[in-house]
Amino acid sequence: MTAVSNRRRARLHLTGLLLAALFLGSATTALHPAPPSSTAAEHGNFVWFGGWPTGSFRLAGGDFVYCIEPGTSEPSGAQRGPVEVSELPGYTGQQADATGWSAAVTSGPASGEALRHINYVLSTYGNTTDLDTAASVQLAIWMLRGDPGLAAWLDHHLNWVRAHGGELYVVRAAQMTDEARARALPAPDTAPAPLVVTRDAAQSSRGAVSYPAGTTELRISGGVFENGERTLTIGDGRAGTAGWSAELHPDGWKRRHEIEIGGEWSVRVQGWPDRVVMHPAVIPTQQGLASGIGPISETRSGDFDPVRADYDAQFSPVLSTRVDDGFVERDSGRFSDTVTFSVAEGSEPWTSRSAAEGGAEHAPVVAEGVVYGPFTHPPTPAAEPPAGAPVAGRARVVADRGPGEYRVRADARPAESGYYSWVWTIRQQDQSAEIRDADLLPEGYRFSDAFGLGEEGQIVPTALRWSTRLVEDELTPDHLELRDRVTPELRHGAWLRDENGDRIPARLRLTVYQSDAEPERQSAPPESAREVASAFATVAEPGREVDVEPIRLAFETRGWVSVRTCLVEEDQDPAARGRFEEWCDDYGIPEETARIVLPEVRTEAQPTATVGETISDTAIVAGAVPKGATVGFDFYLEAEPGQPKYTEQWRPVRDEDGSVVRWTEEELQALSEEERCLVQPVARTARVDVEGPGRVVSPRIVARSAGTGYWVEDLTMPHPATGEAAELHRGACGLENERTVISEPGSQTPGESGTPGPGKTALAETGDETPVAAWAAASALLLLGAGAVVVGRGRARRRGRRGEEGPDVQSLCSSRKWFS
Numbered sequence: 001m002t003a004v005s006n007r008r009r010a011r012l013h014l015t016g017l018l019l020a021a022l023f024l025g026s027a028t029t030a031l032h033p034a035p036p037s038s039t040a041a042e043h044g045n046f047v048w049f050g051g052w053p054t055g056s057f058r059l060a061g062g063d064f065v066y067c068i069e070p071g072t073s074e075p076s077g078a079q080r081g082p083v084e085v086s087e088l089p090g091y092t093g094q095q096a097d098a099t100g101w102s103a104a105v106t107s108g109p110a111s112g113e114a115l116r117h118i119n120y121v122l123s124t125y126g127n128t129t130d131l132d133t134a135a136s137v138q139l140a141i142w143m144l145r146g147d148p149g150l151a152a153w154l155d156h157h158l159n160w161v162r163a164h165g166g167e168l169y170v171v172r173a174a175q176m177t178d179e180a181r182a183r184a185l186p187a188p189d190t191a192p193a194p195l196v197v198t199r200d201a202a203q204s205s206r207g208a209v210s211y212p213a214g215t216t217e218l219r220i221s222g223g224v225f226e227n228g229e230r231t232l233t234i235g236d237g238r239a240g241t242a243g244w245s246a247e248l249h250p251d252g253w254k255r256r257h258e259i260e261i262g263g264e265w266s267v268r269v270q271g272w273p274d275r276v277v278m279h280p281a282v283i284p285t286q287q288g289l290a291s292g293i294g295p296i297s298e299t300r301s302g303d304f305d306p307v308r309a310d311y312d313a314q315f316s317p318v319l320s321t322r323v324d325d326g327f328v329e330r331d332s333g334r335f336s337d338t339v340t341f342s343v344a345e346g347s348e349p350w351t352s353r354s355a356a357e358g359g360a361e362h363a364p365v366v367a368e369g370v371v372y373g374p375f376t377h378p379p380t381p382a383a384e385p386p387a388g389a390p391v392a393g394r395a396r397v398v399a400d401r402g403p404g405e406y407r408v409r410a411d412a413r414p415a416e417s418g419y420y421s422w423v424w425t426i427r428q429q430d431q432s433a434e435i436r437d438a439d440l441l442p443e444g445y446r447f448s449d450a451f452g453l454g455e456e457g458q459i460v461p462t463a464l465r466w467s468t469r470l471v472e473d474e475l476t477p478d479h480l481e482l483r484d485r486v487t488p489e490l491r492h493g494a495w496l497r498d499e500n501g502d503r504i505p506a507r508l509r510l511t512v513y514q515s516d517a518e519p520e521r522q523s524a525p526p527e528s529a530r531e532v533a534s535a536f537a538t539v540a541e542p543g544r545e546v547d548v549e550p551i552r553l554a555f556e557t558r559g560w561v562s563v564r565t566c567l568v569e570e571d572q573d574p575a576a577r578g579r580f581e582e583w584c585d586d587y588g589i590p591e592e593t594a595r596i597v598l599p600e601v602r603t604e605a606q607p608t609a610t611v612g613e614t615i616s617d618t619a620i621v622a623g624a625v626p627k628g629a630t631v632g633f634d635f636y637l638e639a640e641p642g643q644p645k646y647t648e649q650w651r652p653v654r655d656e657d658g659s660v661v662r663w664t665e666e667e668l669q670a671l672s673e674e675e676r677c678l679v680q681p682v683a684r685t686a687r688v689d690v691e692g693p694g695r696v697v698s699p700r701i702v703a704r705s706a707g708t709g710y711w712v713e714d715l716t717m718p719h720p721a722t723g724e725a726a727e728l729h730r731g732a733c734g735l736e737n738e739r740t741v742i743s744e745p746g747s748q749t750p751g752e753s754g755t756p757g758p759g760k761t762a763l764a765e766t767g768d769e770t771p772v773a774a775w776a777a778a779s780a781l782l783l784l785g786a787g788a789v790v791v792g793r794g795r796a797r798r799r800g801r802r803g804e805e806g807p808d809v810q811s812l813c814s815s816r817k818w819f820s
Helices: 003-031 113-126 131-145 148-163 167-183 433-437 665-669 673-678 770-801 809-815
Strands: 042-049 052-058 064-067 083-085 091-094 104-107 196-200 203-211 215-221 223-225 231-233 240-246 256-271 276-279 289-291 296-303 307-312 317-322 336-343 352-354 360-362 365-375 391-399 404-409 418-427 446-448 457-460 463-470 484-491 506-515 530-539 560-567 593-596 600-605 608-610 617-622 630-637 681-684 694-697 707-718 725-730 739-743
Touching (some): 042 064, 042 131, 052 131, 064 113, 104 148, 113 131, 113 167, 113 289, 131 167, 196 307, 203 215, 215 223, 240 256, 317 418, 317 446, 336 365, 336 418, 391 404, 463 506, 484 506, 617 630, 617 707
Antiparallel strands (some): 052 064, 064 289, 196 203, 215 231, 215 256, 223 240, 256 296, 256 307, 276 289, 317 336, 336 404, 352 360, 365 391, 418 446, 463 484, 506 530, 506 560, 617 694, 630 681, 707 739
16 A cells, blocks of 8 residues: 555544544643643644545644654643753653554663664754654654564564555665664864874974864974964964975084974864753653654864974985896996985985075985896896905995985996995995085994895897808708807807806897899998898807708799898897896808799790791700799780781680781780780690700691791799699790791792791692692682681680680690691
8 A cells, every 4th residue: 555545544543533632632631630731733745545644733833743762652632842852851651543553662771873763854844834754754764763671662663664655665664774873973072183293204404293284373383384484374274284394404503403393283174963842741650752853063173293303313324226237338438327215224214404505405315336247147136245256346425315316327337247236335424524524424334235135236238240151152942941050159249158167158149131223232231132031040059050951942042142141139138137248240141142043944935837837946055053943935916007816816806796806006006015015915825844954846826827926935843832843934025036927828928038948848830730739639628628627616615605615725726636
């Protein structure tokens, strides 16, 4: 059942219940008449749960009040005047109600935290005209009273509310109780926190005083605040800090000084009192009503206890060091260190005084440093350097800025590779007379850091040089592999060793550069040199030659290759980085350069022929021939304006109507010379194996039309990775020695004077009719051949339309043997 339906049901019964209440009230009043000054509270805002109401009462003045003694009689009679109480008295009562409850209840007195929480709920939510809120407030007050003797009554009635649609009222009441416990805090009853004085760790003549909220004034003796005054007014009432400076060492460095800081405070405190306003019933058996008194606010003030700082300015300076760079270049570098000064644990701060030009002047402290080395092994950490340790340099620093970092350089440059270690010392007897007389450092004071610490070490790298040489100075396409040898040399000192006494290995990078022309020796590769491969070699002993793992080159590499060797920091093992100078030898060293040798091919084409004859080309191969090499020949018929276009099978190209397609002047003019030479391939021979240097004759092909053609040869070998043919050489198109001129039968081939072409036999010139008959017979045979060709082309064309291929060059040659 919802709260709304409860209210509707309540309104249906309200008249009868009020009449009954009025009747009971009248009867009770008649038995216990109220004092003339008292008035009876009226029903305020009620919600009915199954015939049982809960909510607020309204006083004659309009304020809302709530039952404070659950389980007793309803306050239907008059109430006495309001009384502010800090304790609700205990009681015992018995009241049957519409929920079926009829048992007696007993509660002890309520005070302190419970009463403060009740005050919060009454003050925050009680004075409301909202029925739902008022009902939840009443439930929350009963929950907060919390006496064990009320537990059964409270559980019974909360369950009744839940069972009659009031679950949300119980939940809201619980939220109010939680809120009261969290927010209803008592007003603080203590003074503000004390003043706290601190000193600047880096400048002991200055510091700060922290003050709490409510501070109104601060006073100092023995110094001044940041405003230059000895009094500081705090106007905003908030906590904060105020800087101060002490008048230290006004007449020279002194060991002792004192300041004192005090002041006043005034705070306004707020909180929730553990009190409520009680409205006791005139009739003793009826329960009392209560209202809240809200939070309180009041002002408290007083003086702070003074805080003092009695300074003993004597301090104990210490230092730590860290080299900026753990590696120093030989000759051009300098040993350097960063010394960080501070004070020992438990020491007074580094003393200082106000400078005449403003700021602070710190007591100067002197420290001396020594660089020991070189050592071939990493030094072992120890409290003192080993006896007789070599000294490579010295340095001195005056810490006149107080604590902090000071960068120092030694008075010498490193000349040899090796390990070096700094050691720094502060001694009381090394300080100036003014500092010693003021007793600012303890008598006989000495501080020294340890020898051989990693952060205090510097390394001068090993200087390596080397000589290199390739095993072969010529490579072939089927053996593109470089074999190299490296011999290291040591310069300027020892080869650095590790903690085990072993030489630290160096890793050399060998980079292969390709160029089209023979490289010229120079300090670095030119921009035209292209990096094509690399390898690494590890060396660990001077004078010992090392064979480098073979360096495989890409099959496409051509021209010249040259190897350049470098020692690069990033290539070294992490433990070896910084232990070697970076260096590269030259590019283009003759002993590190090789040429890639390819076979040389030139050709001699058959110069002339007539249509119907076979023609061929001859390749002359010189030099090293790789295994699996083959040579192929392509024939390109020169395209001329008005002449037919031919397919790659040397057949005329025809349009959809069957007419021969011819070349036009415009389309040929749009081509370059090379493009025009290659625009019309008409034949390609089978490939011929090349076993070695020598002459290789191409398979013969049939010349099918007159014109000028050019042979183009190519030489290939199997690709090492894929096995596919890889081209090593391709001839140019248009060379004179690759030209074959084809003429019609019976016409004179340019350059000839009746000399028969290859595959022809000259006719006898006897003057009889035999030649005529022979020509007639030949013409008949030509016509028959032409018919066969036409038929063959038609069949081929029909086969092509059905997706079949036409005859290749070799089959065509076989079918025309009768022609020659």
